[in-house]
Amino acid sequence: MNFELTDEQQMVRDMARRFAEEQIKPVAAELDKNHQHPAEILEQMAEIKFLGIAVPEEYGGGGMDNVSYALAMIEISKACASTGVIMSVNNSLYCYPVMAYGNHEQKVKYLTPVASGQSLGCYGLTEAGAGSDPAAMRTTAIRDGDGWILNGEKKFITNGNVADYCVLAAVTEKGMGYKGISTFVVNLKETPGFSVGVVEEKMGILASGTAELIFEEARLPGDALLGNEGQGFKQMLSTLDGGRIGIAAQALGIGRAVLEDALAYAKEREQFGQTIANFQMIQWKLADIAMELDASELLILRAAYHEDHHLPYEKEAAMAKCFASDAAMRAAVEGVQVLGGYGYINEYPMARHMRDAKICQIYEGTNEIMRLVIARNLLKGK
Amino acid sequence: MRLELSDEQKMIREMAAEFSRNELAPAAAELDMTKNRTILKGHLKRMAELGLMTMNIPEEYGGSQVGVVASSLAMTEIARGCASTAVTMSVTNMVAEVILEFGTEEQKQRYIPRLASGEFPAGAFALTETQAGSDPASLKTSAVADGAFFVLNGSKIFITSAEYAGVFVVWALTQKAPLKGRGISAFLVEPGTPGLVVGKDEDKMGQRGSSTNELLFMDCRVPREQLLGNLHDGFRVALMELDGGRIGIASLSLGIGLAAMDFALNYATERIQFGQPVAGFQAIQSMLADGYMELEAARWLTLRAAWLKETGRPFTREASMAKLYASEAANRACFKAVQILGGYGYTREFPVERLARDVRITTLYEGTSEIQRLVIARQLLR
Secondary structure, eight states: OBOOOOHHHHHHHHHHHHHIIIIIHHHHHHHHHHTOOOHHHHHHHHHTTGGGTTSOGGGTSOOOOHHHHHHHHHHHHHHOHHHHHHHHIIIIIIIHHHHHHOOHHHIIIIIHHHHTTSSOEEEEOOBTTBSSOGGGOOOEEEEETTEEEEEEEEEEEETTTTOSEEEEEEESSTTSGGGGEEEEEEEGGGOTTEEEEEEOOOSSOTTSOEEEEEEEEEEEOGGGEESSTTOHHHHHHHHHHHHHHHHHHHHHHHHHHHHHHHHHHHHHOEETTEEGGGSHHHHHHHHHHHHHHHHHHHHHHHHHHHHHTTOOOHHHHHHHHHHHHHHHHHHHHHHHHHHGGGGGSTTSTHHHHHHHHHGGGTSSSOHHHHHHHHHHHHHTTO | OBOSOOHHHHHHHHHHHHHIIIIIHHHHHHHHHHOOHHHHHHHHHHHHHTTOSSTTSOGGGTOOOOOHHHHHHHHHHHHHHOHHHHHHHHHHHHHHHHHHHHOOHHHHHHHHHHHHHTSSSEEEEEOOBTTBSSOGGGOOOEEEEETTEEEEEEEEEEEETGGGEEEEEEEEEOSSSOSTTTTEEEEEEOTTOTTEEEEEEOOOSSOTTSOEEEEEEEEEEEEGGGEESSTTBHHHHHHHHHHHHHHHHHHHHHHHHHHHHHHHHHHHHHOEETTEEGGGSHHHHHHHHHHHHHHHHHHHHHHHHHHHHHTTOOOHHHHHHHHHHHHHHHHHHHHHHHHHTGGGGGSTTSTHHHHHHHHGGGGTSSSOHHHHHHHHHHHHTO
16 A cells, blocks of 8 residues: 555646646636636647547557546646646547547547647537436437438537537437447548537536537548447446546546635634634634545545556546535535635635536536446445 | 555455454444443453554564554454444554553563553553543643652543553643643553552443543552653653544544445345335435445545554644544444434344444544544644
């Protein structure tokens, strides 16, 4: 048992921390206020390989392990949760499935441009009628010659309005339920019949674009299928496991920002002739936040470690995501409380942390679904 | 980084688990009902034989020196079987460690091997007084120098294992009107010393198999050589040992919580209502998921603190976090376990009501949750 990070992991963490503090934190409030996609920041992140951090160097990635990925996600998200989710989706929901299920030619063509950060990727799973129940999806991909014709609409797609590439789930065989779903990789710019629909107005993560993807008789080429037909559901489950570690790390990053801001405020703010940091109720909140964040970090690193060492991690990833996001939300709510009235004022970042934290309990598997996943594992004796 | 147990750690955990399953668990209900000291002392002797009473003590004093991580793992397994036995083990280990750290060679040789071998069923830690619980610096028991002796006068309360301890560590004031915290010294006192009276066992809600007694000192003459550590420096001794003790109680809490959840999980697969096992209902699955998830968080906070201590790193904040979180998570888990069993959870026919009673003390002794929060906050605010 050894909790010490490897030299490489420490290096990635330190680099991410420095980059986040110097390049991202100063502009995060502006990005949020203007609902602005962080293009310049992402360019810089591409240079340090953060957009394909665990992809082998052969395909344009950073060649790092998943523990390093998690550590980087925490630091980036601490500065800006929106940048964090853009990074997470790119890494876990686009790069991972192409890496895991694509052949060499597909990786060269579809993975390298995204892992290297030249282009962004997105994950087309969710639909208006298919959220927690993805098997209810209606987007179809019907065989046509050596390719497919795609019809349908995806909803709530992170990076949907800025991505050039998409890993997409569609029904290839109707009436088969989840066994009729397949996964495709799509070059959106070269797919006639594709258009971006509504770009959502959200409560938080405002610098992250969340859009509808519309496919009307859109043609996919012969090399678009990842793996085999009918494997889509299993591929999705495995993809989301890793995505959960990314989101857990995003949530923890938000939580760490909350703690840092709340501590700083409590040490400065005076009432009743002393700093409020002297009051036990404030100390209680700070201690609980710190404790739950530390627990979150350990669950996240454990899940990432399991993934790196080819140990089972479905339950572990679900626990990390559920715990860290709930802890971050609790932290953010209490963080606003510590700041009192100022916690409600947009000039202070705490309000943004609370708006940003909420989605972590919902996307990439609601925490209700996380609990079902955990329980299913427990009841199987895992 | 290696977030897996070593083979040796697994072996020790397995050894403790087997002993706990085969010998402690079957006797736990009877021990709780009857407080039969013969049963308890039988357990303690066997545990000494297994090396469980002096786990962080070098072999030269009879210890098994397995390391803090392995001893945490063992403690959790022992607590799964019987919390009363586990707390005796925790305090006894702590007493051996405080003598190792602060004792003269002569004191170490006189006491530690007898704790290791089981000649002494237990050690006791006598700090608390009626007016000095969370505020131990306000203790009043005095130790006045008189020739070759110190004369102790005063009383202690809530002292675990006092009835069968072979040695007590007793804190007393050696300097009148001192600065708060200074002027306290620690002494090693043997039972049977004239002037020392062990009062009757408290009638407690839980951990009833473990004796909890008052100690009365009435002109109790203790040889000077029994001073432990430096004169007037006892408070520091107490605080340092409580740090490590917190890891033991965190480990113990985790064990009780896991025992409760394991019983509830199994029950839920067997109990049929509305035509199916109640494990099929989301409400039950949600409780199971939450219970185990929080105990996982507790486990990793505890292992982290244990590893920090084992590798000579600072661990105060982490030990407080572990104790605070594990004890509160275990309390929540036991509550859930009773709830999952429904009416049966309230009867003595099933062990969960005892577990719920046993776990209640864990947020109170060895530093209340409130004190842990102050310890954590103080570190955060530095």
